[in-house]
Amino acid sequence: MTSTTRLTVAQALVRFLSAQYTERDGVRQRLIGATWGIFGHGNVAGIGQALIEYGDEMPYHQGRNEQAMVHAAVGYARQSNRLSTHAVTTSIGPGATNLVTGAALATINHLPVLLLPGDIFATRPADPVLQQLEVPYAGDVSVNDCLRPVSKYFDRITRPEALIPSALNAMRVLTDPVETGAVTLALPQDVQAEAYDWPDEFFAERTWVVRRPGADPTELAQAVRAIRSARRPLVVAGGGVHHSRAEEALAEFAEVTRIPVASTQAGKGSLRFDHPQDVGGVGHTGTATADELARTADLVIGVGTRYTDFTTASGTLFSNPDVRFLNLNIAPFDGHKLAGMPLIADARTGLEELTGRLEMHGHRVADSYVTEYTEDKDRWEHRVDACYEADEPDVRPTQPQVLGALDAIVDESDVIINAAGSLPGDLHKLWRARSRDQYHLEYGYSCMGYEIPAAIGVKMAAPERPVWALVGDGTYLMMPTEIVTAVQEGVAIKVLLVQNHGYASIGGLSEETGAERFGTAYRYRAEDGAFTGAPLPVDLAANAASLGMRVLRAKTVRDLREALAQARAADTPTCVYVETETADTVSGPPPAQAWWDVPVAETATRASAVKARELYERHVSTRRRHLC
Secondary structure (H helix, E strand, C coil): CCCEEEEEHHHHHHHHHCCEEEEECCEEEECEEEEEECCCCCCHHHHHHHHHHCCCCCCEEECCCHHHHHHHHHHHHHHCCCCCEEEEEECCCHHHHCHHHHHHHHHHCCCCEEEEEEECCCCCCCCCCCCCCCCCCCCCCCHHHHHCCCCCEEEECCCHHHHHHHHHHHHHHHCCCCCCCEEEEEEEHHHHCCEEEEEHHHHCCEEEECCCCCCCHHHHHHHHHHHHHCCCEEEEECHHHHHCCCHHHHHHHHHHHCCCEEECCCCCCCCCCCCCCEEEECCCCCCHHHHHHHHHCCEEEEECCCCCHHHHCCCCCCCCCCCEEEEEECCHHHHCHHHCEEEECCHHHHHHHHHHHHHHHCCCCCHHHHHHHHHHHHHHHHHHHHHHCCCCCCCCCCHHHHHHHHHCCCCCCCEEEECCCCHHHHHHHHCCCCCCCCEEECCCCCCCCCHHHHHHHHHHHCCCCCEEEEEEHHHHHHCCCHHHHHHHHCCCCEEEEEECCECHHHHHHHHHCCCCCCCCECECCCCCCCCCCCECCCCHHHHHHHCCCEEEEECCHHHHHHHHHHHHHCCCCEEEEEECCCCCCCCCCCCCCCCCCCCCCCCCCCHHHHHHHHHHHHHHCCCCCCCC
8 A cells, every 4th residue: 555644735735746856867966945925925835934934945035026047047957057946926916927037937948947926816715815806707827827838848736636736747848958948836825734634655756857958860961961061161150069078079179160159148158258269149149250250151050040130141141152051959949940950959969970970980170261260350359459448547448348347356156147227138149258157148038137136146056166147237226125135134246337318228229220310318308308317316235235136336447356355255245336328328339230120110201210221121021031
């Protein structure tokens, strides 16, 4: 007879989660490393009580905003190579709906996170209950259904015994390198507290092996033929290189073949910036070197990339009429994009197989091609130097000079986190990534407010590393709340807070598209009603200090260098605050090297919009669909 243990559903779930492990390449680690939670009536007596009951088995972290807790869990998961993540529990109502943005970010970026929102009563003793969304046409809908389209797996546990298959399916999805993303188990508050006789086997340790599938022999042979016949091949390295820990395999592939390697935002750092084959970021925010190679490439080898519009310059970048695509990807959905030749395999395994075959044939690209991209890269690095250089150290820095000051003090152990605003463009063009995981850009969802909580998650996963959250004033005002969490937990993140009085990135885009920077500056209203008055007297440094963070103010380049050095050495949460140029001035980096499709008004009376539309139509005319 099967032995059982009587526990509540919440207690059983916590015990189950504490016994789940992943294993890849012989390394085993815990799958759910901790649980974040904000408690309300929908989870306090269920999951909350269970976390107290089994606190020695499941660590708990207190958050201030439900969305931010998901960001912290995602940061932890990415730093853990998707082999470990955190769970997030909330009450019903707004606590649950606050998860949606974080869930979308996780799923879009293929990063695992387990969401445990409370839900309305399954037994419906009272109808409606506090915070219940009443849906006249359906009795089984709650606000948690908002999480369905942004979750890779969703279930509502309306009976205790339903938890067993659902929890196992949840772990399957979290550990599947193709399917992983946000996983949601909605937990009615009455079911959480209900007791059941659980089979003890449910709580046994389980190890989920993360697969490294190899390539199909036919696809591999086709890929080798395509590479050997190409005269101007280019690798586009995406986030899948990092998820697979395929950086060394990519470096060996590049060294054997001498094929240049460009990178997406998610893939930057796949090769060190000084690797002979690294040519920098590709696409709208890429380098001139990489984008010119992309325009003339006859074979684009995508490794672990989704080919978003920034990477492809909205279908205008890969303009060689004979260009073909070879897509090494573990996900068939991405492997078939741009009518490419699919090579469905784990990135590391696939690269190793390609390298072995090509080395056997002695395949290398022509010396003239290597000379071309090497010299072009050298010219670009001189442009980076010029952007970073500050001839007058006692003046206020530009944004690129802020990055240059940071670049001068970091080493390969530092992690740089960013997600939105003008910084991603500057970083993709200019930042010199020194290690595989130094460059942590969330650009699948480009979610303002990600940086500070993600930095907490990264620091928890790698406590020995200096971790920097780079934020502008717009992003900071979205979500500074987790500074309190960093202070409470003693997580010594470093926040580099750049004040430019508005949405600098969208302000520039607004000007380019004929919208005249409307609504993008943080300024008083002028007499004509526009936001063109003096900058608002908002003291973000004082705000950060009021939340418990040590704050270092920098007014000049010289001040900034000193403050960054102090922050890097600090063992408590520390913020460096610096004011750069205002939102109605340029940030100073080289302009975009490729186009991005943001539709412009087709009819307008204002001259700026008319001119922008003419330029837009010229760009649109160069777009192509890759169909063969």
